Amino acid sequence: MPREQGRKVVASNRKARHDYTIIDTYDAGMVLTGTEVKSLRAGRASLVDAFGHENNGEIFLHGMHIPEYSQGTWTNHEPRRVRKLLLNRSEILRMQIKLRDDGVTLVPLQVYFNNGYAKVELGLAKGKKAYDKRQDLAKRDAEKEINRELGRRGKGMA
Structure with a gap:
């Protein structure tokens, strides 16, 4: 089966653009389990109350809700688990410097598939x-x- 081409948006956080001034945006891959990917492909995800957090030189996404896959069995995932984001070292360092500023936070703007890979668009935001x-x-x-x-x-x- 050929890989998907193009960009397919799964979830969008429109309220973030209303509540925050977006300073800079980054695209990051996500470390997901199989049932999470299947649930995302079905178009089911929510970015309400989600935020990014830096810990020991890595960026994690907290609070993103991916509901359990309906055909999943005991292998199903936890809906609101913390997910690791995949970024280049230089991007993480730039984020760390900007996140030290007062009032700057990391907000997910979109979750999408780009050529078959699940990605999240992050925004460095100021309230x-x-x-x-x-x-x-x-x-x-x-x-x-x-x-x-x-x-x-x-x-x-x-």
């Missing part, structure tokens, strides 16, 4: 204040209104 969130919403609404008006003018309606 937004309530007024930052309101400014972003106002900016987005203004851009929508501008695009709507330009569309009307292009059609000769205004």
Whole structure:
């Protein structure tokens, strides 16, 4: 059977982009068991309350929920276990330096399959204040209104 080609998104953490300012992003592989991969291929995962943590020069993903595989037996996995992430040494060192800053955290943004391999997109993030969130919403609404008006003018309606 040929390997999958392209990128297939399994789970996305849209709330993270609303609650945090993303400073930098990294793509990392994950160490998974067989039933976890099968459950991910079925499109079942949740990134709510998930975060990355550095421990002894390695990066781990905590709180990601991959439900048990329905056809799994006694070999099924624990849904919220800690998963090791696979990154280059230089990427880990850059992350460690940036994570030392106050208020910076590691947030998973997406879980996806890239050419058959399960990957997670991590973002180095800094929390937004309530007024930052309101400014972003106002900016987005203004851009929508501008695009709507330009569309009307292009059609000769205004």
